[in-house]
Amino acid sequence: MTLHWTSDLEIGIPVIDAQHQRIVEYINRVDHAHRTHESAEVLNVLDELVDYTLSHFAFEETLMEEAGYPFAKAHKKVHQLFARRIDNFQQQAKAGEDITEELIHVLKAWLVNHIKRDDNDYSDLVRANLEGATKRVKARKEGWLSRLFG
Numbered sequence: 001m002t003l004h005w006t007s008d009l010e011i012g013i014p015v016i017d018a019q020h021q022r023i024v025e026y027i028n029r030v031d032h033a034h035r036t037h038e039s040a041e042v043l044n045v046l047d048e049l050v051d052y053t054l055s056h057f058a059f060e061e062t063l064m065e066e067a068g069y070p071f072a073k074a075h076k077k078v079h080q081l082f083a084r085r086i087d088n089f090q091q092q093a094k095a096g097e098d099i100t101e102e103l104i105h106v107l108k109a110w111l112v113n114h115i116k117r118d119d120n121d122y123s124d125l126v127r128a129n130l131e132g133a134t135k136r137v138k139a140r141k142e143g144w145l146s147r148l149f150g
């Protein structure tokens with residue numbers, strides 16, 4: 001079944017929400033390829049999904065560390081365990097085992113749960129830190145502008 005993006009999946013940080021939305025799209029593409037029996041496409045999209053998800057994880061980890069989120073290490077560990085789990089699935093799929101059904105189920109369940117609990121947990125702190133950083137950049141720019149034109 002298609003995984004629909006709903007507002008309860010938003011954590012309120014647009015850049016992160018957009019990345020999560022993209023991951024949902026990838027999962028749906030894997031699902032679609034599986035349902036239409038395109039096994040080569042399943043493996044291709046799965047590779048893309050893994051690539052994209054790993055960079056999303058790295059991005060998220062940087063934001064958490066920058067914001068001084070106290071559970072950044074534990075969160076990173078959760079990402080690592082999930083990446084290992086998916087890697088095992090990929091190895092099995094490449095060896096010709098029929099694990100796609102189970103994999104899609106795990107992807108959907110894990111992602112929804114992780115976004116709603118773990119990602120949502122860092123959102124307030126990371127948002128505040130991002131807003132502060134944006135203001136500082138703006139202030140610097142204004143200072144530079146006023147010196148130039150003042």
Ligand SMILES: [Fe+2]
Nearest residue numbers: 020056060119
């Ligand atoms: Fe995330």
Ligand SMILES: [Fe+2]
Nearest residue numbers: 060114118119
């Ligand atoms: Fe995460």
